[in-house]
Each structure stands twice: as structure tokens, then as C-alpha cells.
Amino acid sequence: MNDSSLLSFARGYCLSCGERLQTSWTYNNLFAWRAAHLCDTCTGQLPTITGPACPECSAPEHVEVCADCLSWRRRSEDVRWVKNVSLFHYDDWMQAWTARWKFRGDAVMAAAFYYGLRRAYRQHFRGFVPVPVPLAPLRMQERRFNQAEVLAAGLKVPYVLALERPEREGGKQSKQTKRERLQTVRGFTVPAPEIISGRNVLIIDDIYTTGATVRESAQVLEAAGAASTASLTLIRA
Amino acid sequence: MNMLSTWFTGSSQSASPFPSFSSDAEIPAIPLPDYTKMQVHCSGRALLAQExxxxxxxxxxxxQAGMLQEVPAITKQGTLWRCLRCSNKNPGLFGVHACACGRERCVYCRECLEMGRVSACTPLYYWTGPKASGVFTDPLVWSGRLSSGQERASRAAAAAGLRKEELYIWAVCGAGKTEMMFQAVAEALARGERVLWTTPRTDVVRELYPRLAEVFPGVPAAAWYAASPEARPEARLVLATAHQARRFKGAFDVVIIDEVDAFPYVFDPGLQQAVREACSPHAAVIYLSATPGGKEQQRMKSGALSYVRVPRRFHGHPLPVPECRWAGNWRxxxxxxxxxPALLQWCRSRxxxxxxxxxVPSVAAVRPAVEVLRTEGFRCDGVHAExxxxxxxxxxxxxxxxDILVTTTILERGVTVPKADVAVLGADDDIFTESALVQIAGRAGRNPERPEGDVVFFHYGRTKAMQQTVRHIQTMNREEAAPDE
Incomplete structure (x- = not known):
């Protein structure tokens, strides 16, 4: 599925606030034509990461590699890790956005960021194979869609569902503390390692908080033979 | 036949997608677990499995016992998808994604997402068994007295409720519309019917609920508005915003549509359809407003819509007539x-x-106005929708x-602050239509202790709407001076 089929539906309205879109005609959008998905007010409120950010995890306001990444380096078993790139910070606006997107289940809202994700992919990860982080089966039943897969679909590059996640006890990650997250073992498996062996793999997820999920999947993918691993996430909290 | 469809012009209704509700009290043949609770919970509603x-x-x-009917929530009609819960047919308000049900493209409705997501693979359940019932004899506990105009409207409303007819009550702001409805609601409840009181505005629902709960103390009542706490499903008297009325299907026998000409109700055929579907096909419909739209006025004049006009406020004093003052280029x-300066001077002199x-005409104008008034030494604050x-x-x-509350048009109706004065800054703006201005002018002089009150329109060129407002209010006052017909 590509984004044009996704967007054949939700057209003409701001994907975030539902306002009818009034395209303002500027030279910019006249010559570089792409359909707007957000209204001007919402575009103005986007917490885009600009300026200095950690080169390894996109954490905002770091010039050097941040402390989190240094501690990952010391512990790292994923030696062929490249970096994480994120598009946005996590602020109140983004929190409200995620709540509607993920927890209310408004999947198409992700299409507003497809252009940004594609651009980041081309700039940083050309040639990588996208692999969305899976959901546990029960959560998938409840939510009906995998938010990471919805993001991966927007890259317009064939993605591979290489990872699998078993059913686990324990609640949502968004309800856990940092320590709990780092200690949780998600138990990802790679059922068919031949698809990714020898290739550069790009892990796709919605949010990078402690990095625990992404790093664990990177480790599993490298063990299964990936040449290198990196991640592209929408939000860096 | 269906009285509602005559009023909701525009969309000629196709065959109803909803199952018909059998009114005969059949007793289920097979014993079903927890029957009364299910009946009360599901009666007259469209529910998801998780609800x-x-x-x-x-x-x-x-x-299997035929008490519930399972219907796919989203169906395709021709080339268009349609959400059965909120009647959304706008292709811009659907979404699609790869779903856990196995479909590559599973459609879901974005219009009613806040009420819990419905998609093509989730069924809705309708109660098709006997409806839950509840009779309340003498539910009204109210010792107030109605004025003669109110009395007339009250009797007409009660009669319309009994005969299941359509009635428009055209009463000036501050006529005491709520009290006029008490009798009709009480009689309907005594007949064992369910009553829906709906309005487009959340603020109105919040203001009305405690008042109604007070005068109908023994009746299970519920208020539904966006972000309202989960309300009791067994309520016989339901207050809801028009959006929330979508939760109900075929449930009500008497519907009161308050402020029927307000945004967004008049502009959204989907909401009108939702209210129509919330009540049974032969329900009585009573519209309340101070400012009927042109189409309704025409239908009243031609006799197609019966109506009662109450030109007198409950305290019997005339409506304050707005004064127009030149304010120069206020933008x-x-x-x-x-x-x-005209506005500032007037504020100081009063x-x-x-x-x-x-x-003020826009959200953007609220903050500068508040700041200026604060530097002038007034205790001042501003409100807007967000x-x-x-x-x-x-x-x-x-x-x-x-002292001074700067507001956008959200407070134009349904809000009562006793003894208030009213100023409109930029009354020539397009957003201030005749009905908006009449409603705004109606905020003043609502208290019998101070029935006058000033209403001033500050403008940069008189508009037709302003002139019509003044004429409208003068006509109402003249009618009031003449004895009742």
C-alpha cells in the first residue's frame, strides 16, 4: 500500500485539526507542488528538530554525542549501529497528536509526515531496507494497525516485516519509567533471517524515548546477519 | 408520516439502514443472561462490542435470540462509503489503513472517532428487542409561574408532544424558553416516553443540565457533551449536543431542539440527519429559537410549520434596542x-x-482588546472557543x-449573566449576521431588577445586518405592546 491510496480518502482537510484546507498560493508551493496535509496553524506548531542535535540519536540541543548515546556505546552489542534520525521533538502539541493518531486510532494522520520521512530517508539512509518495529499480537488486535508499519508504508520503498514480537506480560511502554524500559526484554525474533542478511537495515518506529526498543531490535537484526542497522523515528522524546 | 423529513429539507432520505424496533413486549423465549441490564444499556443506541x-x-x-442486530458499521453506497453511526458520507472524513482483520485497506470513520473508532471490520449492535420503559407520574417539581406568553407556548408544546407534531417556538431572548418546555417534558415522561433535549452548543448543555436535574428530581437524566463523563445509559431525559445525539438510534419520542438556528447545526446536514435518526420516526419535534432562519420563517408564514411567537420577555419589559456608534477603522x-476611542470613552463613562x-469578531482580536482594557484599569479577561x-x-x-469579558461569538447565546451591558466591537464584520446580533443584543436586560441595559454596536459603516437587527427588535417590542392575539 502506498500513501496515495491512503490519501485518496482524507483529502482537503487538515489531518491534525480537521479544518478545511485553504491553500495559500505562494511561489514556493506553486513551483514545488505537493499537496498540503496540514493547515497553516498546525504547520506553525510543529515541533520540528532544527539546530544542533546529537549526531547519533537526534536528541535536540546537543552538539556532541549525548550522554545516553555514550552509555549505549559502552554497553553496545550492536556494533554495526549507525544512528537514529528523528523529525520532531515531543511537546504538548505532539502529545495530543500522538494520542489521536495511536490511541484513538486515526491512522491516516501519519500521512502528514510522509514527505518529511521520505526526505530524511533519501538524505541519510538511501539503500537501507525499512523494517517496522512490530506490535505484540494482542495490542495489534486491540489497535487494529501497527503505527510503525503505517510510517514505513510512507517511504515508498518496499518494507520488510522481518521482526516478530511474542506476547508479553507488562503494560504499555508509555506507562513505564526509564529504568523499567531499559530492563524490559521484548524478545524480538527474526523468523526469516535470509531476507535481511547482508543488507543495511533501517528500523522504523514512531517514537525514540530511551532507545531501548530500537537498540534491542538492532541487536537481534545484527545477530540475524544484517550488515548494519540504523533507525528512523518520527519523534525524539 | 415522518415529520422530521419535512423540515430537514435538502436530502431526500433513502430507505433507512436501521432495523425497525418492535414495540410489542415480546418475552425472550430462551433465558438470556442479565436481560434487564442489557435491555436498559442497549435500548435505542448503536454500540460497539467494547461499549x-x-x-x-x-x-x-x-x-441469535434476535434481541440484538449486528450491522457492519461502514458500508458502501454506490461509490461512497457511509458511516452508519454518524451518517458521514464525506470522502474527506474517512481514513484507511492495513488492518489486523487482514484487509490491506480497511476503512474507518474520522468524523465520529472521538466516540470510539468504527471501521469496516467492526460491527455495530442495535437493540431490536422490546424497548426499556419507565413511567414517571408527576415528575415536575417546580413552583415558578409562567407569564401569559409562556403559558400559551407551554400549552402548545404539550399538545404537540401528545399529538406527535412539529412546532416552532419563536421567542425573544430572555423569554424563558426553558420553562416553557417543562410541561411538555413532564407529560412525555408521564406517558413513559423518552425525551431528547439537544442543542448545538456545549455551554448550553452544561448550563441546562443542573436546572433540569433540579426540576425533575426523580427522573434519571444524563448530559452528553464532548469530554463529558460517561453518562447513565438508562436516562429517560437526555441532554446532548447534536454531535453526541449520534450515540442514539430510534430512542426518543419527544425531541426538543434548542437554538436550532445556531452553528454548526444549520450548516451540517450530517448533524440534522443524526438528530433525525436518534428519535423514532413518529417523534414530536419542538424547535426553540429567537432568530429563525429565512427558510423557516417562510414555512411558518405559508402555514407549513405551526409556530408560537412569544415577543415578550418573562419579566414583561421591552428588549433593549441597540444603538449604533461610529468607531472608525477598528481593524x-x-x-x-x-x-x-469611541469604545474606550463609552467604557469609561458607563x-x-x-x-x-x-x-469581537475573531479570536485574534481578543488579546489586544483585553490588553488595552487592562491598561485602562478595568478588571478584564477574554474567552474564545479553544x-x-x-x-x-x-x-x-x-x-x-x-468587570469586562471580551469574547468571540461563542457566548452569543444561551448564556445568562444578570444585569449585563453589551458592546460589539466591529459590528460591521461579516460574522455578525442578523441572527448573531439579535442574540447578542439579547444578553442585556435579562434580569427583572435591571430590565433596561445598554447595547451598543461600534462599527465602521452600518451594514444591512445591523439595520435589520434594530428593526427586528423594534418589531418585537411593538408586538409586545399590542395585546396578545
């Missing part, structure tokens, strides 16, 4: 962070003991902790 009090297994048993002044509403502290500010204004 049910029981799990899938029990729901299945009910479906320019606002953009420079100033207010027109008796500050009385609270003052200042209506303001999270709206409730608190309005309460503070009522309690006279704030």
Missing part, C-alpha cells in the same frame, strides 16, 4: 494594539457596577470578579 457490558459470547447469544486600531460583554479556562472565566464574570 457492551458483556463479552463476545453473551453478545452472540443475544444476536487598523486593533492591528496597532489600540482600541477605537456605570462600572454592571458587568460588560465586549463581543480557551481551556473558559468555564472558570465565565464563572468569575458571573461572580463579578471581572
Amino acid at each position: 457492551m457490558p458483556h463479552d463476545q459470547k453473551i453478545i452472540k447469544a443475544y444476536v 487598523l486600531q486593533l492591528s496597532r494594539g489600540r482600541l477605537p 456605570d462600572t457596577a454592571y458587568p460588560l460583554f465586549v463581543f 480557551d481551556e479556562k473558559r468555564e472558570e472565566k465565565i464563572t468569575a464574570f458571573r461572580e463579578e470578579q471581572i
